[in-house]
Amino acid sequence: MKNQTSEDSIVGKRKNRLIIVVISILFLLLFALILLARNNHQFQDKIFEAALKQRVQLPRAGLGGEQNLDIVFCGSGSPFPDPINKRGQPCLAVFAKNHFFLFDAGSDSAAKLAIYRLPLQKLDHVFFTHLHSDHFSGLGEIRLLTWVQGKSSPLKVLGPNGTKRTVEGYKEAYFMDSTFRIAHHGVNALNPSGTTYQTQEIQISKEEKSKVVFEDGAFKITAFLVDHSPIKHAFGYRVDFGDRSLTISGDSIKHPNIIEFSKNADVLVHEALNPMMVKALEKRFDKLGNKLAAKLMKDILDYHTSPLEAAQTANKAKAKLLVLTHIVPPLPNALVERVFLREALKIREKDTILAFDGLHLRLPLGKKTILKGDFRP
Ligand SMILES: [Zn+2]
Ligand SMILES: [Zn+2]
Incomplete structure (x- = not known):
């Protein structure tokens, strides 16, 4: 033994x-x-x-065309910096036929568009939902990238009242930069027309409620009024291509126009702020003695939509997929994401997702499917 x-x-x-x-x-x-x-x-x-x-690869090919409505999230965050999930300020890329449009252009979007290898020389329109800086602050760098990738025509920018003034500011801010680059690389390489913008302000009265702002055959974009008071005006957009559709809420409180213009939409991209979490932030700032930050947290509660309200809107409109974006506050991990979605999932368990930067949705025409992909390298 x-x-x-x-x-x-x-x-x-x-x-x-x-x-x-x-x-x-x-x-x-x-x-x-x-x-x-x-x-x-x-x-x-x-x-x-x-x-x-x-x-280093060529820009992505095959987006849009005659058979697909393609959607790429190039910014699914808010003005809050997001160190963990890296959701950047709002930006949504849409491809249909030979068109490439952006809806909003927050400060991180130029880098995101380049990282996802989107064909920036083909970008023809940028639509602003409203003129809060997190929705336009990337415009200068986006225009620069389109130019150095070979775009030789003005970038078209459409948005509410004030868009012209904002774009003029970008023109002025980049004047010296454009001059230096043309002098260095030559006009044959960098066409000066690619440094310019063509701006249009969209006017919609309360009675009109909406306006078609772009149409090319079966591809149509309709701007509609939402309520992000005191911001005047703020728009949502509906994108129709053949039998497929996408609705973008922009920044707004829960609003009947969003329900109306997302009726039976394949995808509803809706902003979302979790009030319980923002109230907790307000308390935290208050405890730290940062009265200004606490006040700002309190103020933003009155002009956004909660995840629960966004889910109510999607249910009422019978939208197929609800994608929450403009996530406030930033979410550090998957468990906190569950907290963010808790109330929404009680009434809409399925077909509700959080957007992330790099999310690609493909809607093939003539089908019901929504294909999900990820453009992050
Ligand atoms: Zn806003
Ligand atoms: Zn915003």
Whole structure:
């Protein structure tokens, strides 16, 4: 019995020694690899070449066309910085036929559009929902990217009253930049017409409620009034292409026009602010003695829509997929996302999702399907 026990302990010790030897060899190999990576130029060049091939590619082809309505989220956040999920300020790209349109252009959207390899030289229109800075602050860099990718015609910008003034500001701000780049690269490479804008302000009276702002055969965009008071005016947009449709709420309280213009829509992209969470933020700022931040948290409660209200709107309109965007506050992890959605999921368990930057939705014409993809590298 005693002999058996000592044999077991010898076998056990040998096993432990073997494990230690294997781990040591692995560490040595790893160390050797790190040394090689740090000192071998050939090895480093190979790594660089591989990264270059993966990162530098032609813009994505095949979006839109005659058969698909394609939607790409290039910003699903809000003015709040979002360090974890990296949801940027509002931006939604829409492709149909040979058109590429943006709805809003928040400050992070130029980089996102480039990272997702969207064909920026083809961007023809930018539609603003309203003139809060988180919805237009990326315009200058977006125009710059379209230009350096070969666009040689003015970028068309449509939005509510004040759009002309805002765009004039961007023209002025980028004047020196454009001058320097043309002088450096030459007019043959960078056509000066690509630095310009063509602006149109959309006027919709309360009685009119809505206006068709773009039409090309079966592809139609309708702007409609929403309520984001005191901001005058704020629009939502409905996009129809053949038998497929998308409605964008813009920033608004729960509003009957959003219900009306998302009737039977395939996708309703609705803004969402969780009041319980924002009230908690207000309390937190108050406790920290930051009275201004606490007041701002209190103020923003009165001109947005809760996830529950967005779900009520989607249910009433019989919208097929509800995608919540303009997420306030930023959500640090999947569990907090559940808290954000808790009340909404009680009345709309299915077909309710949170947008993320890089989310791609494809709506093939003549079908009922909504294909989901992810453009993040
Ligand atoms: Zn706003
Ligand atoms: Zn906003």
